[in-house]
Structures are given as C-alpha cells and as structure tokens.
Amino acid sequence: MRRSTEPPKEEGKSRLYSMHFCPFAQRARIVCNVKKIPHDIVNIDLKNKPDWYFKIHPKGLVPALDLEGQILVESLDIAEFLDEKFPDPQLYPADPEKKAKDKELIGKFGKVVATWAAALYKKDGKTNQERFQSINDVLLEMETELEERGTTFYGGDAPGMVDYMIWPWVERARVPSLIDGEDFDFPKDKLSKLVVWKNEMKERKEVKETITDPQIQATFYKGYFTGSTEPPKEEGKSRLYSMHFCPFAQRARIVCNVKKIPHDIVNIDLKNKPDWYFKIHPKGLVPALDLEGQILVESLDIAEFLDEKFPDPPLYPADPEKKAKDKELIGKFGKLTAAWSVALHNKDDKTSQESPITNALLNMETELVKRGTTFYGGDSPGMVDYMFWPWVERSRVPSLITGEDFDFSKDKLPKLVVWKNEMKERKEVKETITDPQIQATFYKGYLQGKPNYDL
Template sequence: MSTKHLKKGDAQPAPPEGGKLRLYSMAFCPYSHRARLALAAKGVPFDIVNINLLDKPDWLTSVQPQGKVPALDAGGGQIVIESLDIADFLDGKFPEPPLWPADADTKARHKKLIDDFGKVTKIFYEAVYGKEKRPLGEYLEEIVAALQPFEDELVAGGNTFFGGTRPGMLDYMIWPWAERAKVPSIINKHEMNFPKDKFPKLLAWRDAMKEEAAVKAQAVDTERHARFSSAYVDGTLDYDSV
C-alpha cells in the first residue's frame, strides 16, 4: 500500500479513471483504515489519495470543506465523510458481501458494540499520546474491562468472527486498533501483559483476521505504526519517511 502523502503545494490528482471510487485517506489513521477495509471487503475498485494532515494541500477543502479524512468521492459530486458513514454507504451501494448481520437484533447489538468500542480507543490514545502518563497496568486494566463485552459476544455467537463465518461490519470497524495493539507497549518501552487466558475467543479472532484478504491488503506493519506515533509525539513526524 502506497504511503505517499500529498501536502501543501502538491497538485490535485486527476479524477480516477474507469469509474473508480476515490478515498482521501491517511495511511496511519485508524479511521481511514476502517474505510479502506470496507472498500477492500466489498471488492470495489478504488484508488487512494493520502493527505499530509499537518500540511494539507489547499485544494482539499474543495473536496471536503472541513479538510478531514477519510472522505470518499463516490462520483457525481457525492462525497461521504466519517468512517462509519462511509462503511454504511458502501454496504448499501454494494450489497455483496453484506457487512451488517441480517438479523435486526444482532445488527442493533453490533452497532452498540461499535459505539462502545470508543472506550477502548480513548484508553489507547491516552496510553500513546497522553501528556500525563499513567502506569501501563492502569491502561491495561481499563482495556480489559472494556473488551469483555466483545469476548462475550464471540462466545455467544459461537463463530470465529463477529460477522459469523466471515468478517462483518463489527469485525472491520474495530480491527484498526487490533492491528495497533502493540503500539502502547513499544512507545512506552514496557510490555502490556494482556491476559491471554481471559480472552481466548478474541485472540483466536485476531489471528483469523490477520489471514483475511481485505486485512492483508490494507495492513501496515506494527513497527511503522509505532514509528509514526513516536514521531508524532516528539514533533519530528515526516509522513513519507516513517
């Protein structure tokens, strides 16, 4: 996956050819990662324009007035923003394979779990980017509590994935942080000893997700994620040399 990021002074790319969708992204952004996973899972032809978010090109606001990523150019002047809205849009426009469960109750439960996963992302960002560092054990204790409902959901479902026999919306929407799970340990130079015996289903899910084609196609190495986060924290970030 290309990680070249366009910045101020770079020309706006020509429209994509052949009816492709275009995703304005950032290679290390987990929310852009969500959108890339949804596109890859649908098998939709698309191209990626990565944006340097510290030095944005002037033309970006003509695409997305807030200058945010991810932003999906769906053609015909339609721009979809926010990772969950992009994934929902794609699931409606390209029905196969479906990402949401067909059962209404399961879908509602999975939507709530995606919303609740915000507790995990909040702890993750505090552990990586927070100015007032706490002992990693405190972050770990909070993450373990926040992840318990996800272990319980996999146990209740009886399948490898939240989506059943293959990944679905919940799987893809939480995966970006699973891919980055080792970053707090690397950044803080201290291992977070995740209690493996407490989460056998989630650990099996993690291993299975790593083998999925969409996940492999959009993966970034853990060490690169850590280098990005470290450089962001210490103010030395150069997107294209991470």
C-alpha cells in the first residue's frame, strides 16, 4: 500500500476506478460507454494500491464506480444498475423470461472465465493443447447458443448485456497461448457464428475504445506473475484462500462446511498480498478455492460449482422455475451488499437507522413471508440462505463503528429475526461467525488503512 492523494474530480463527471488490463473493469468501461455516462477513469495499481482507494472499495478491487457520490462495485452489479438507471439503450430484453434466460447465460459463461484462468495460471496439470481445447469446448457452447438465437448478437440485432459481459474474455482468449509463444485462435470452421460475432463486436465504438492488443496483454500478464513461496499443502485436502473478515470469503467457507470438503484455509493479507498469490488469482482477491488443482474464484461461482460437483445436500431446488427464482433473489440481494458498503463508508450522510440496509432487509422479510418457511431454502437452509448470511451477520457493523448499534427491528422483521437465530446455530455457519464488535474494530482500522488481521 502506498500513501498518496486521489486525483481531483471534474464537476459533472462520474469516476470509474479501473485497471487497464482487467477484464472485469473492461465490462464497466464498455457499459459506461454504451450509456454515454460522462466519466473519467482512474487506473489503480493493484499490486501497490494507494491508501485512499480503500475508502472507495474496502477490498481494493476494481472496478468501482462513483456515480453522483454512490459507490457501485462488482462488474455485473455495476452494469445492471446502470441499465436500470439509464434504460436507453436497454441491455436486457423487456420480456421477463428472455431476461431470465440472458441472466442464466451470463452465469453459465463463468465457465469461460474459469477455463481462461486455468489456462493462464497453469495450475491444472494439463498441457497447453489440453488447456486450449478446454477454452474451445466452452466457446463451442457459446456458438451453439448463438446459432439457436439466429441473430448476429446475443442481444439480437444489436449487442445486449450478454454480449458486453462476455466480450473481455473473448478478447483475451489468445492470451494464455501467446504467453508461451503459441497462438490459439478461433477455429473458423467450428465457430463460424462466433467469428462473425467477434468481428462485429470489435468494430463497435463502445467496445473498440476499450480493446488492447492480445500480444500487449500477454506481455503484461507474463510480467504480472512473480513469486515468493506459498505455504505447503496437505495431501488429500483442498485449499481455500480467504480473509477472516471478508463476507465473500465467508460464503465459500460456509459452503465448504456444508459439503464437508476436506480443506485448509490460508488467510491473505489483502493490503500486503504475497507475490505468489497473484498466480492463484491475478487480481489478488478472495475467496479462491484450489480443488484438486482446479482454481475457482468468485464466491457465488465457487458455491454453485461445489453444489453441482457435490450434490448432497442440494442447495438449489430441483424444480427449474424455483431454482431460477432463487438465482434471481440472490441477484437482487446485491442491494443489501451495496447498502452495507455505503453505510460502512458513510457515503450517504444518513444515520444508521435511516440507512438503506433497513429497506433491503425489509425486502428480504417480505420474501420470507411469501415463502412461508423458516429458511429461504424451506425446512433447511439453501443457497439463498448461505449467500445472504454474511451481510446479515455484519448488518450492525457500520453503526457500531460510529458508536451506535443498529439491530433487527423485531416488530418490522419478525420472520428475519427467527431466521437469523436459527441460522447462527447451524454448525456450518456457527464455525464461521465473528462477533460484530470485533468486526467493527477490524473494519474501523481497515478504513483508516491500519487493519489488524489478528483480532
């Protein structure tokens, strides 16, 4: 971490915090272009982050968007928020079923992200040819989807949310092979629709302005991976890279407990990350799970992968419609994540009692009332419950930092109070819980640039 001062902002412009080579940040850059949002870009050195940036994003990640004083994080959340706030042009279909299908497709596209990462990090024990074939297999699925839609773009006659969210990894498909002096590219005979799509996309003004030559990217990524020494692994155990106070990492810890996966935990100092960890996760984020040599990242992607690979107990309903509903609810839950972050950074000038946390919790209460069950998953917790828990556990933290103590209103949130009491006694959850006062002490130091990881 380095001490410096944030560049002054230009009146009337939003600010996008980015990193030129980051595919997630590129998503946000593209959507800002599509929506014609006046903004400047501040690129963050992710290996030597300025201390002031942790006030913007407590994990020091990119992208982050400061939109009229409201801080938005996570590339897909930023894109979806902007699409709702600035609906011209609309990036999701107006039809609810088609919109749900597009959201599902973006979720499935996580395979491309994971496959590309495995090829980049070479942590999978495969040959280059096998890695490139893995990328090709996922691209074939995307080709099939484009054929079924019968359009140039996934969004129809013009690009939509799917197109813009997948583009950064398609742009980077060649990078892992270029690092090794080879050059994997789309096989035109097998990916004819995708080749046309790629050629059309790269000429779009909103995309073209964000493109970096793959050879330049390969040079960057090759230099990005420099090393120290990772702690030795125990045979027969997976490894979860975590940070004790991180809510996203807690999601992964809980699901590993639910699925009874033998694993050890290596906690990462997120303000002074070891060099070797960037070989595991190029952005240096947590959580990351090394499962038999396969690297999984992003808390929800880890949870869903584990649920498919280890289906006992299943965390999503078997019924496709109910499963889609749960996925949609987890997506909507981003409002609580954002509300908590706003309250933590005190960016909204409201007291904790007036915080949007309360409104977000009221929406979750309403959903629980509609379901008529103790848990969102029914008689026992499911994916929604486990993904939701870390922020409910931390709901008091922003107010505790300021010397107040916001807690659940039993008269307004009776179902959620029962749910919370039941959840905190579950063994898989209980093992991951940290007292809110301790968390408040940690986050207070973290926001001041002096985190104490040993609390």
